[in-house]
Amino acid sequence: MHGRSRAARLWARAAGVAGLLGLLALADMLLGGFFPPAEAIDPFVLAVVLVGVRGDSLRGLAAGLLAGLTQDVVTSSPLGLHGVACCVVGYGAALVSRRILASRRVVTLAIVATGVLVHHVVVIGLLAVFEIAPFQPATTVVMLRMAWTTAAGLVVLWVTALVRFLTERRVRRRTLAAGRAGRLR
C-alpha cells in the first residue's frame, strides 16, 4: 500500500467510483424485476445522501453530480435533470449533517427520507419550468418511495455496521493470537 504512487491511488479511486455507479445503475434496472416493491427504491438518492452524511460537502456535491448524471442516462431523462436534483440533495445532506448529530442512525434515515422528497420536488419543478414532459406523481407514490428508500437505507446501514463489526473482531483476534504466541516480544 505504501509503495503505490499517487496516480495509481487516484485511478483506483476512480475505478471504485465507476464501479459503484455501475452497481447503482444495475440495481435501479434489476431490482424491480426480482422484487416489484423494490421499484420504489431510489438507489442513487440513497447513495448520495449516505456519502454526503459520512463525508464533507465537496464529496456530497461530487457524489450528487456523478450519481445524477448516471441516473439521467439510466432513466433516459434529459441530461442534467436528475443531476441538478442530486447535486442539491448531496450538498444539502452534507450541510445538514454538519449542523446536527448525524452519527445516529435515526437522523441519517430522516435525512434520506427528506432527500427523496427534495429530489422529487426539484425534478417536478424542472420538468414544469422547461416543459419537458408532464410528470406529477401522486402523493402516495412519493410517500411510498420515501418509505422504501428509507427502509433500504436502514438495511445498508445495518449491513455496513455488521461488516465493520466483523472486520474489527477479526483484527482483534489476530492481535490477541499474535500476542499469545509471543511474536510481539
Place this chain on the structure above:
Amino acid sequence: MSERRVAVLFAVFVAGLLALLTIQAPERAGDFALWVEGPIKRFVAAAGGAVDRYREDRSKRAALERENAALRQRLRDVETAYAAAADVRLESDLTSAPWRFEPSPRADLLRTDIVYVDHRSWQRTAILHLPEGRDREDWLRRPVTTTDGLLGRVVEARGKYARVLLVTDRASSVGAMVERTRRQGIVRGTADAGTLSLMYLPLQVDVRPGDRVITAGIDGVFPRGVPIGTITSVVSDGDLFHDIQLVPSVDLGSLSHAFVWRREPLPEVLMDGADGIGP
C-alpha cells in the same frame, strides 16, 4: 477546500446543468430569455426615455426663458409707448376740453380766449378776447365760466377785449348754495388767491368738508348750478355762522379758454337793496 469555494462550485454545477437542460429545451430557453430580458429592456427604455425627457425639458426651459426675456422687454417698450401716448392724450384732452364742452341747453355761450391773467395787482382779473365787436354795455356784468366752473364776471369791456373780475378777488361776491343741502350763502374771495369763503351759513346747518358749492342763481348775475368750488374746512367756533373755506373748482393756473354767457343780467334798478355786488 473551504466551504465558500464548495458553495461556488455548487452554484457553477447547478448553472451548468441548467444550461444543459436549456439546450435540450430551446423553446423554453427562448421564453426564459424573454422573461429575463423583458424587464431589463423595459428598464433601459424607461431610463432612456427619462433622459430624453430631461434633455427636452431643459431645452424647452431655455427657450421659454429666452421668450420670457423678450416678452418682458417688449412689455417695457409697450409700457413706455403707452405712457407717452397717455401724456399726449392727456394734453389733447386738456386742449380740446373747451371744444368738447357741452353747456346746458338753456345756456347761450360765447367762447373766448383768455389772453391775460393779472396776478400782480391788488385786483385779481383776467382779460378776454371777444370775437364779436359789440357794444361794451352788452358785456358788462356777464357771467364768465370755464369748463370746470365759475370764473368770474365781466367788469369792463373795450373794443374786442373784456376784463373779468375773478371769483377769487376780494371784491367778488357770488350767491351760492351747498349742492347737497341746498342751503344758500355768499361766496367771497379771500386774501389767499387759492381759497374762497362761504359766508352766512348758520351753525345749525349741516355742512361738511367735501360738499360741493354751486351758484344759487339769486344774485341776478350768475345762473344757477354753475360749480364754484369744494368745501375744504368747516370751523364752528361759537359765532352765529360757520367759517367755511372752499377751493375753487377752476384751476386759475391753467386758464386758456372761457365762455361768456349771453344771458342778460338782472337790471340794477330791480336789484336795489342788494349788497356786495357791483361792477
